[in-house]
Amino acid sequence: MKLTRRTLTLAMAAASLGALLPATALAQKKIVLGFSQVGAESEWRTANTESIKSAAKEAGIELKFSDAQQKQENQIKAIRSFIAQKVDVIAFSPVVESGWETVLREAKAAKIPVVLTDRSVNTKDDSLYVSFMGSDFVEEGRKAGRWLVEKMKDQKGEVNIVELQGTVGSAPAIDRKKGFEEIIKADPKFKIIRSQTGDFTRAKGKEVMEAFLKADGKKINVLYAHNDDMAIGAIQAIEEAGLKPAKDITIISIDAVKGAFEAMIAGKLNVSVECSPLLGPQLMSAVKDIKAGKALPKRIVTEETIFPMEVAAKEFPKRKY
Ligand code: AHR
Numbered sequence: 001m002k003l004t005r006r007t008l009t010l011a012m013a014a015a016s017l018g019a020l021l022p023a024t025a026l027a028q029k030k031i032v033l034g035f036s037q038v039g040a041e042s043e044w045r046t047a048n049t050e051s052i053k054s055a056a057k058e059a060g061i062e063l064k065f066s067d068a069q070q071k072q073e074n075q076i077k078a079i080r081s082f083i084a085q086k087v088d089v090i091a092f093s094p095v096v097e098s099g100w101e102t103v104l105r106e107a108k109a110a111k112i113p114v115v116l117t118d119r120s121v122n123t124k125d126d127s128l129y130v131s132f133m134g135s136d137f138v139e140e141g142r143k144a145g146r147w148l149v150e151k152m153k154d155q156k157g158e159v160n161i162v163e164l165q166g167t168v169g170s171a172p173a174i175d176r177k178k179g180f181e182e183i184i185k186a187d188p189k190f191k192i193i194r195s196q197t198g199d200f201t202r203a204k205g206k207e208v209m210e211a212f213l214k215a216d217g218k219k220i221n222v223l224y225a226h227n228d229d230m231a232i233g234a235i236q237a238i239e240e241a242g243l244k245p246a247k248d249i250t251i252i253s254i255d256a257v258k259g260a261f262e263a264m265i266a267g268k269l270n271v272s273v274e275c276s277p278l279l280g281p282q283l284m285s286a287v288k289d290i291k292a293g294k295a296l297p298k299r300i301v302t303e304e305t306i307f308p309m310e311v312a313a314k315e316f317p318k319r320k321y
Contacts, residue, residue, distance in 0.1 A: 055280025141179020
């Protein structure tokens with residue numbers, strides 16, 4: 001550049017302005033992400049929280065993390081507080097599907113983009129969020145159903161199933177039930193004789209399974225648990241009732257966390273359908289894309305598989321959660 005009196009004067013003015021501004025204003029502003037987590041109800045959830053925290057650190061994103069302890073009202077409070085703090089992006093995993101319209105409208109009015117992770121919301125207005133990333137829970141239920149149909153294809157008599165549902169009103173509980181029923185209804189020998197929530201926790205899974213065993217005992221052929229933690233709790237109840245898990249009662253669950261692999265290797269769980277909690281890196285790159293003005297797909301589906309007990313020992317060393 002040619003140095004004229006005018007360019008020199010401009011350069012000197014810019015330099016003296018820089019000296020007057022605080023260093024923080026000159027440095028690039030960090031993106032601030034407000035994240036409202038469901039709680040810490042399961043091994044899956046712990047791995048999901050860890051994935052989000054470590055990915056935020058790695059991406060240089062400032063994370064405001066809030067644990068809702070499985071309560072929708074706490075999530076709504078957290079989202080309102082993120083709005084008041086004027087964060088750049090809000091992300092959350094909704095504990096239940098419905099009841100989000102009002103708070104999502106408040107975020108939209110404040111021009112704060114919202115990303116849904118893991119679980120979706122039930123709304124007619126999909127302009128209330130930018131993108132939903134996570135598993136296809138209906139398909140997970142179908143995978144569980146298909147595995148059972150294949151396993152029992154030569155069984156002549158009735159197959160009595162007890163079901164441990166996830167949190168009432170949550171997307172995974174609704175969808176996993178739906179997908180499983182869609183598959184087993186093709187053969188009337190499959191009967192769900194009892195179905196109750198175990199709230200995705202080990203303690204509740206054990207408690208409800210104890211009640212199932214008390215009511216139906218040896219009549220139960222299959223346990224379908226909407227997550228591994230409830231299955232692990234139920235395994236304890238089955239053993240305490242003097243029965244052999246995975247032999248006297250076939251056990252199917254969802255998540256494929258390390259605890260499930262340990263149970264499969266010990267011969268106590270027949271199969272676990274994969275549901276990946278490792279959503280952190282994907283979320284951080286979405287947050288950066290939003291800030292850069294890039295368009296995101298409305299739905300990003302996680303690719304997953306299914307692990308029967310026969311492959312557990314071989315797969316276990318590769319598992320990350
Ligand atoms: O939303 C995902 C589900 O929530 C997981 O399957 C379960 O373990 C968790 O609590």
